[in-house]
Amino acid sequence: MNMKYIIIFLISITILYSGNMVRAEGPAAKPASSVKIAIEPEGTVIPGETVQFTVTAYSQVDADDFRIWAELPSGIKFISGDLDWSGPVKKGEEYFISFTLLIPEKGTHVIKAGARIKLFEGTVFTDRAFFRIGKNIKKNVKGKNVLPGSFISDSKGIVEYELQ
Amino acid sequence: MIRNNIIIAFFILPFLFFVGCGGSSNTSSNSSSGSGQVTGSIRYEDKEYDQNGFTGNSSYKAVRYASVELVKVNTDGTESILASGSTDAAGQYSLNYSGDTSNLKLRVYAKTDENSGMQIKVNDISDNMFAAYKQVSGSILNIDIPASSPAAGAFNILDVYTSGYRFLQKLSGIYPGQLNVYWEVDNTLGTWFCTSFDPTWCPLGRGAYIFGGSSGGLGDTDHYDDDVLWHEFGHFTADEFSKDDSPGGPHFLSDNDLDLRLAWSEGWGGFFPTAIKAWLESEDPDLLSKHPQTKASFYVDTINDAALISIDIGNPGGLPYVYSSNEVAVAKVLWEINESFGTQPIWNILEDYLPGIVSPPVSMETFWDGWLQQRAPTPTELGQLESIFQERSIYYQEDIYEVDDTLSDAKTAALGAGKTHYSYKADGNTDNDVKAFTATAGTTYTIETYCLKNGADTYIMLLDSNGNILDFDDDRSDNAGINATYNNCPKSYFMSFASKMTFIPSTTDTYYVKVKTSPAAPSSAGRYGTYTLEISD
Ligand SMILES: [Zn+2]
Numbered sequence A: 001m002n003m004k005y006i007i008i009f010l011i012s013i014t015i016l017y018s019g020n021m022v023r024a025e026g027p028a029a030k031p032a033s034s035v036k037i038a039i040e041p042e043g044t045v046i047p048g049e050t051v052q053f054t055v056t057a058y059s060q061v062d063a064d065d066f067r068i069w070a071e072l073p074s075g076i077k078f079i080s081g082d083l084d085w086s087g088p089v090k091k092g093e094e095y096f097i098s099f100t101l102l103i104p105e106k107g108t109h110v111i112k113a114g115a116r117i118k119l120f121e122g123t124v125f126t127d128r129a130f131f132r133i134g135k136n137i138k139k140n141v142k143g144k145n146v147l148p149g150s151f152i153s154d155s156k157g158i159v160e161y162e163l164q
Numbered sequence B: 001m002i003r004n005n006i007i008i009a010f011f012i013l014p015f016l017f018f019v020g021c022g023g024s025s026n027t028s029s030n031s032s033s034g035s036g037q038v039t040g041s042i043r044y045e046d047k048e049y050d051q052n053g054f055t056g057n058s059s060y061k062a063v064r065y066a067s068v069e070l071v072k073v074n075t076d077g078t079e080s081i082l083a084s085g086s087t088d089a090a091g092q093y094s095l096n097y098s099g100d101t102s103n104l105k106l107r108v109y110a111k112t113d114e115n116s117g118m119q120i121k122v123n124d125i126s127d128n129m130f131a132a133y134k135q136v137s138g139s140i141l142n143i144d145i146p147a148s149s150p151a152a153g154a155f156n157i158l159d160v161y162t163s164g165y166r167f168l169q170k171l172s173g174i175y176p177g178q179l180n181v182y183w184e185v186d187n188t189l190g191t192w193f194c195t196s197f198d199p200t201w202c203p204l205g206r207g208a209y210i211f212g213g214s215s216g217g218l219g220d221t222d223h224y225d226d227d228v229l230w231h232e233f234g235h236f237t238a239d240e241f242s243k244d245d246s247p248g249g250p251h252f253l254s255d256n257d258l259d260l261r262l263a264w265s266e267g268w269g270g271f272f273p274t275a276i277k278a279w280l281e282s283e284d285p286d287l288l289s290k291h292p293q294t295k296a297s298f299y300v301d302t303i304n305d306a307a308l309i310s311i312d313i314g315n316p317g318g319l320p321y322v323y324s325s326n327e328v329a330v331a332k333v334l335w336e337i338n339e340s341f342g343t344q345p346i347w348n349i350l351e352d353y354l355p356g357i358v359s360p361p362v363s364m365e366t367f368w369d370g371w372l373q374q375r376a377p378t379p380t381e382l383g384q385l386e387s388i389f390q391e392r393s394i395y396y397q398e399d400i401y402e403v404d405d406t407l408s409d410a411k412t413a414a415l416g417a418g419k420t421h422y423s424y425k426a427d428g429n430t431d432n433d434v435k436a437f438t439a440t441a442g443t444t445y446t447i448e449t450y451c452l453k454n455g456a457d458t459y460i461m462l463l464d465s466n467g468n469i470l471d472f473d474d475d476r477s478d479n480a481g482i483n484a485t486y487n488n489c490p491k492s493y494f495m496s497f498a499s500k501m502t503f504i505p506s507t508t509d510t511y512y513v514k515v516k517t518s519p520a521a522p523s524s525a526g527r528y529g530t531y532t533l534e535i536s537d
Helices: A011-017 B002-021 B152-172 B226-241 B260-283 B327-341 B343-356 B364-375 B379-390 B493-497
Strands: A004-006 A035-041 A050-059 A063-071 A077-081 A084-089 A094-102 A109-118 A124-133 A144-146 A157-162 B034-050 B053-062 B066-073 B079-086 B092-099 B104-112 B120-123 B128-135 B143-145 B179-182 B192-194 B207-209 B298-303 B306-312 B419-422 B433-439 B445-453 B458-463 B469-473 B500-503 B509-517 B530-536
Touching (some): A084 A094, A124 B298, B034 B152, B053 B298, B152 B179, B327 B343, B445 B493, B458 B500, B469 B500
Parallel strands (some): A035 A124, A157 B128
Antiparallel strands (some): A063 A084, A109 A124, B034 B053, B104 B128, B419 B530, B433 B509, B458 B469
């Protein structure tokens, strides 16, 4: 198993998450998932070359049932490494998988990564992250801005969408 | 009743129109002027979810109490409003108009009509109000907004918050004031409720901001996550009707050493979706988006159609969901009270008791105080309540060493054995826990508190047998237990408020340790905390 298990409590993470920090003030945000992940390449992603990716997960809770994984789109060649790992996790520790891929010469490809913690009675925490290779080809369907109607007084205007 | 109204709207109203106008019934005709009526239903496509995320099933539901307009698009592109009105509880509308009957469109806003008494509007992140429209091609015009439309999310938000307003009207007797919601497809700003303008978090001022996903559609979306929407609505109700002293900011469900104010605020937010779903389940289950088999107590937040967070507030398991400093524990306590006593007494405390409290800040503790004040519970009810709190390791009750508030009532400490105390007096007075120990001249004694839970902040005093104060300590200086376990207690923010002193008596005698809640306790701590006291040599 290539899974690397980082025992050190990274200083930055300790500052960010430890209980004695002065918690950042802000609006009443929705509850955060107790697992967080990120996917990052080592260096620049160049078409036609290999690159190593690392998916890092950070758990905010002790759990026996934990999984971290990456999903490769078709067209991307897997060279080496781990795409999936499961096992127990400890609160405050980081876990990661690394893998090397051959980047296609062209096209848009999205590598999806996920982490999931299962606890008591169906409690599930997940997180997702993705890395996009190539340019974003999604077109946003934009609504049409129109002049305010009769009773619109406290909004800038209207954004409206036609229905068939 | 509703079904009958639909039938009337579909069949009778067009008939009346034909009778009444006797002529230019075809609104899409080229006649330049006339009068008529357009009627129909407006629905949006709702997505079903269960504890694993969206099920893939969907159904069309009424767009309720929304503003509608019949708009004439002039040849120069400008618009004239020929008629305006609203949909009813079944999504039915009927507009009478006179004027040019060609090139008309029917527009529905993601906004409640003012005549409904509700004041909800859903705008995009540039502060434009969402609307959907359809060309008018007859006197009956039904509009279905599919989930694929970029406006659909706005109509689900409108529907979820419409149920929220109706729930509040039931609890409070009145609707809340204005609720502005800011959302659009690909909005990455965040999901939160802002009580006021902030250039970074709340650029459009007070209101609910909702995630709409991000680049490529893979990011988090919340516009169909009814539980998340109602969580933020919970914050809105607290701001509108109650008092919320939370500093806000990021929080995890699994944190059990949260600032008590934050834990209360978020616990209320965690409870609110379960309460409204339980209510809708009995009143009007068709309005719910959850699968019928999914318990109302489940809180589900999705990402990419699967559960990002899925937790049964009514049955969350034990650790880490314990203490008044954990939002799930707060939500679970409220859920259990709701199950035993209903939502109304909970709401009465929020609306009528908490706003009058200047100090201490609003938390699970002030909610408890409110219950005692408002209900003067019988011993049976108090016992019921204590066991609900106790099940989450929250102890608003006297510990087994009471009465021990004075030197004469002091219990003798066993040296080297930590004992758990609750800072709580049933009569509402400040609790003093006094322990006696016999100390030998020249021996070093350590007196300390640790395992601080439920927002405890201790202050210890050492007294001689005449009651003279020899030493005192508020917050221990060794930082024990803050970043690592200490004496088998998990690390906790509240350990920064623990106390410790050493003592070498010059005379062998009986000495006393008095522990009380620190008079300098910060707003993040409480008054009724749990702590362990140990005297060792
Ligand atoms: Zn919240």
